[in-house]
Amino acid sequence: MESFQDDFSRKTWVYFLVEKSEAFGTFKFFKSRVEKETGAFIRSLRTDRGGEFTSHEFTNFCHENGIHRQLTTAYSPQQNGVAERKNRTIMNMVRSVLSAKQIPKTFWPEAVNWTLHVLNRCPTLAMKNKTPEEAWNGHKPSVDHFRIFGCIAHVHVPDTKRVKLDAKSCKCILLGIKDQQWSWNDSHKEAIVADLEWDSDEENSTQREESDEFETDEVVGETESESDSGALIEENIQPAEISPRMERIRRPPIWMRDYVTGGKTIGVKWVFKTKLNEKGEVDKYKARLVAKGYCQQYGIDYAEVFAPVARLDTIRIVISLAAQKNWVIYQLDVKSAFLHGEISEEVFVDQPPGYEQKGHETKVYRVKKALYGLEQAPRAWYSRIESYFIKEGFNKCPYEHTLFIKTAERGKILIVCLYVDDLIYTGNDATMFEQFKKSMMVEFDMTDLGKMRYFLGIEVIQGSDGIFISQGKYAQEVLERFKMAQCNSVLNPVVPGFKLTKDEGGVEVDSTVYKQMVGSLMYLTSTRPDLMFIISLISRCMERPTEAHLLAAKRAFRYVKGTIDLGIFYKKGGKDELIGYTDSDYAGDQDDRNSTSGYVFKLSSGAVSWFPKKQPVVTLSTTEAEFIAAASSACQVVWLRRILKSLNQEQYSPTLVYCDNVSTIKLSRNPVMHGRSKHIDIRFHFLRDLVKSEVLELVQCSTQEQIADVLTKPLKVDTFLKMRDLMGVCKFPGVN
Structure with missing residues (x-):
């Protein structure tokens, strides 16, 4: 096989040789063909030093035709990397x-010819927003004729080749295109034909088969589909759902201009969503016009793209604070949030499918405000709402850029937490609530969702006794998705003494399904800290999961099945004191012998922050492992105290962090350097500075009271249930 590739357009041609000596004749044919197609001449040819390219006749031919030769160094294929x-x-x-x-x-x-035909009609990084075929001849190629290679086709048999009762078609296999005509094969003969009918069932059957054990095509939370060409109605979505969206898009000033040849425009398409409520019922149908932002180029079409979102730790802190103070949390939703963001770059998009202006079909829009799909849209929206909050007198928390606080006389406070287009707000003054809501309604298109009930997949129940958060609906959907809804439940996610290794000799399972299982379980930890340890274990094996890893993941699902109604209850009243627990196992990872750190922080009656993490170094003693874990929790202490201070809940006394290792506590108070601690990295010793400055204090506790054990090691059932209760994880307590 001999291939030629144009360096500018990246279009490729392939010729098949019986012997390498045919390479010269093939090149002469190729040269004649492309030069007649384009009217240009080949100026340079880069090849390796194979004998077929360095022969005298090949070299002389290139010299006679003024073709500059570029020969790569021996054993250096990277010098001709494109080819x-x-x-x-x-x-x-x-x-x-x-x-x-x-x-x-x-x-x-x-197969090579068909592959090349497809690749020449697929976009490449080298040619922005163009295919090699379009860059070569200036015309956008059609892909209407694309079919799956090897699919079943029915070829019409001409009347001259059959008798009266013979079949009018024969069943064949598609093998590609030859000279703009279809080629098929019936295992014995090959022919070029023009009339084909496709077996649609055969084409659909070529899609990837589902696993026998799991369903992997179900979307949890919402369904989404994309429109094609001009189709605007998707199932139950009516034009009435799309028209308000178009009005919001057209509400800002929009400039329409003629398309300039060679200019850059971005395509758009409709995306349809079915939004569900906290009960899993259809809340509303959404139609969203989305720009094909993947065509944009960094540094030319956009610059900054980062936009912060609220951490779940912050959201839980706000919920805990509201429960403690008996505040009500309300929720607002910004309609078409990204359309409010203003962009400074010059961006042109095509007219929306189905909404082209009559008589101006060739014109394009210049976008003055952000559009969903544009790379800079999230940043533009955040900058827009941030400036609004600052103008309204809010103070932005410097440690959580989506947390805004507004205070007034007599201790009045309004707290707003933002997650893209969803925001929650709480405080102690109803007048501030009404003023804020009215101001938001004037500034943006808003939906008042009333009391916070469903936020980021988290179900919220507010009552006079406190606030309960859970993910029961999501947990049920996950169980059904992976066909575990009818499994037998267990009391704990990990049995005592359980060890998980890479299991290099084990039987591999579908890594895609395994990763989906781990990811689904991981989101459950938003309200279920009792799942963190098993998830930290199984997430280490996603590169090559085996049956042993799959069984561990399935046990986690069995535990979820029996505890599907668990969540965290934040009680009314109580102290606003932040307390923490830190713990570590020792050399728990059986593959690299690294230890695992874990911490849990409680505010009032429930946990608000938790995290297990494998330590970056191999420790030489339990003291070292516990000291590194304590240093990790100290980082979280600093951040949590700053967040609470921004919320007018400053911690005036040192934060108590409970640890069950006496040596670690002594090491944090006394800078003693001896054989077991002199090698500990200096980055972990800032813990001593925090203890000295009374930011935190390590306090000894017994192993029977160490809540963080849940995050670092498998426990007996009784101990596990006790620690789970101490974290505030429980069933719905019947909030009034």
């Missing part, structure tokens, strides 16, 4: 299509 990488891409695809359709390897040239 080498393209060859590898082609052969990878060829192996895939032959294997997927179980087509004999003798048909590899047909």
Whole structure:
């Protein structure tokens, strides 16, 4: 196989050789073909030093035609990286299509031709927003004729080749395109035909089959589909759902101008969503116009893209504070939030499908405000609402950029927490609530959701006794998704003494499904700290999961099945004192012998922050492992105290952090350097400075009272249940 690639357009041609000596004749044919197509001449040719390219006749021909030769150094294929990488891409695809359709390897040239036909019509990084074929000839190629390689096709048999009762078509296999005509094969003969009918069932059957054990195509929380061409109605979504969206898009000033040849415009498409409420019922149908922002280029079409969102720790702190003070938490939703953001770059987009202006179909829009899909849209929206909060007299927390606080005389306070277009607010003054809500309604298109009931997949129940948060609906959806809804429940996610290794000799399982399982469980930890340890274990094995890892993940699901109604209850009243627990196992990882740190912080009656993490170094003693864990928790102490101070809940006394290792406590108070501690990295010794400055204090507790044990090691059932209760994890207590 001999391939040629144009360096500018990246279009590729392939010719098949019986012997390498045919390379020269093939090049002469290729040269004649492309020069007649373009009217230009080949100026440079880069090849390796193979004998077929360095022969006298090849060299003399290039000299006579003024072609500059670039020969790579021996054993340095990277010097011709464009061609080498393209060859590898082609052969990878060829192996895939032959294997997927179980087509004999003798048909590899047909697979190469089809692969090349597809690649020449696919966009590349080298050509922004263009395919190689379009860059080569200036015309956008059609892909309407694309079909799956190897699919079943029915070819019409002409009347001259059949008798009266013969079948009018024969069943064949698609092998690609030859000279703009279809090629098919019936295992014995090959022909080029013009009339084909496709077996749609056969095409659909080529899609990836589902696993026998799991369903992986269900979307949890909302469904989404994309429109094609001009189709605007998706199932139950009516034009009435789209028209308000278009009005919000057109409300800002929009400039329409003629399309300039060579200018850059960004395509748009409709995306439809079905939004569900906390009961899993359809809340509303949404139609969103989305720009194809993947065509944008960094530094030209956009610069800054980062936009912060609220940490779940912050949200839980606000909920805990509201429960303690008996405040009510309310929720607002910004309609089409990104459309409120203003962009400074010059961006042009196509007219929305189905809403083209009559008589101006060739014109394009210049976008003055952000559009969903644009790379800079999240940043533009955050900058817009941030400036609004500052103008309204809010103070932005410097340690959590989505937390805004407004204070007034007599201790009045209003707290707002932002997560993209969803925001919650609470405080102690109803007048401030009404003023804030009215101001937001004037500034933005808002939906008043009333009391906070469902936020980021978290169910919230507010009552006079406190606030209960859980994820029961999400947990049930996850169990059904992975066919674990009817499994037998267990009392704890990990049995005592359980160890998980890489299991290199084990039987591999579907890594995609395994990763989906881990990710689904991970989001459950928003209200379920009791799941953190098992998830930290199984998440270490996602590169090559085996049956042993899958069984561990399934046990976690069995535990969820029996505790689906658990959540965290933040009681009314109580102290606003922050307390923490820190712990570590010792060399718990069986593969690299690293230890695992864990911490839990409680505010009033329930946990607000927790996290297990494998330590970055191998420790030589339990003291060292516990000291590193304490240093990790100290970082969280500093941040939590700053957040509470911003919320007018300053901690005047040192934060008590309970630890069950006496040596660690003594080491934090006394800078003693001896054989067991002299090698500990200096970055962990800032813990001593925090203890000295009375930011925190390590306090001894017994192992039977160490809540953080839940995050670092498998426990007996009785101990596990006790520690789970101490974290505030419980069933719905019947809030009035």
